[in-house]
Amino acid sequence: MLCDWRGVPVGAMHSWGNTPTFVSRRQHAQVSMSLPRQKNAWMQIVKAKIRGQAHCLDIxxxxxxxxxxxxxxxxxxxxxxxxxxxxxxxxxxxxxxxxEDFHRKPGAGEGRNSQFDYAYAVLRGFVVKAIFSAGLSPTFGVNHHNRANYFCLADDLIEPYRPAIDAQIANLDIQDSTLNQESKAALVHAVNAQFNAGLTIPSSINDFAQQFGLYCESKQRALSVPVFGADDEEG
Known part of the structure; x- marks a missing residue:
């Protein structure tokens, strides 16, 4: 991963040589995935995200x-x-x-919104890395399909992990609601924190990307999506 001067991931490098044959096979399966399977995957992702949000409110x-x-x-x-x-x-x-009179506005550039934007950008970098590691193409999502967005799949797979970051930000000191060096360090730490079952968030993301790859290849009937604070009992 390549980062800018703020430490936000802005690029990734992927080998062009000795590429395993499973990569082309997996990406072909990803692109050829039927619409019902795509819709089912998004349904499971949304369910997991909302359940994670519920857990965030609880804690x-x-x-x-x-x-x-x-x-x-x-x-x-x-x-x-x-x-x-x-x-x-x-x-x-x-x-x-x-x-607090808070309203979530991506890109607002101030207060808690800037903290969410920064943390989500770092989190997105881990998701992109996991997607490449799993031999998937970041371009082809199951819900996001913007031609101007090269990372549509990342914007799909990131969703179950947002509540884990939200919980960290919600507990930051209200008097320190701006984005400074101290809060940046806290936010980076939040992205590397524990998720579930002893896994850190980055480790869970790696596993989830691999699970999605298997789902694309129809090696798994249903997509198992991690839920912040709980195992995915609904499947």
Whole structure:
């Protein structure tokens, strides 16, 4: 991985020589994956993300966790009714109380929004690295399909891990809501923190990318998605 002066990943290097044959086979399977399997994968990802958000609320001693768990049960194939968006609106309202007057705005560049943007950028770098390591193409996602975005798959697979970062940021001192050297160090530490079952977040991401590769090749009937704070009991 290559980083800019802020330590944010901006590039990755991948060998052109001695490329294992499984890479081309896996990427062909990824591109050829049927639409129903893509939609099913996204459904499982959204369910896992919402359940992780519920756990984040629990450990931050906020209300709303059970409400989100019930919402997660209503996600259908491809999240056709946008339960992810419904859950997000409730989630951010519960996570930060009215006294903070917080509204999640990606790219806002100040306060807690800058902390989320920075941490998510570091997290995204780990996801991109895991995708390449798993022999997958970052271009072809299951839900994100923007032609201007080379990392559509990364923006899909990152979702279950966001709540783990959110919990860290929510517990930062409210008086230190700007992005400085101290908070950057805390955010990088958050991205390297434990996720589940003794795995760190980067290690879990590596495993998840490999699982997704097997799912693309139909070696797994269903995509097993990690859930922050719980094993994925729903499969």
């Amino acid at each position: 931050c001693e906020r209300s709303g966790g059970n409400e989100l768990r019930e919402l997660a049960k209503t996600v259908h194939s491809g999240d056709s009714t946008n339960v992810e968006g419904q859950a997000a609106r409730k989630y951010w309202q519960y996570l930060f109380d009215e006294s």
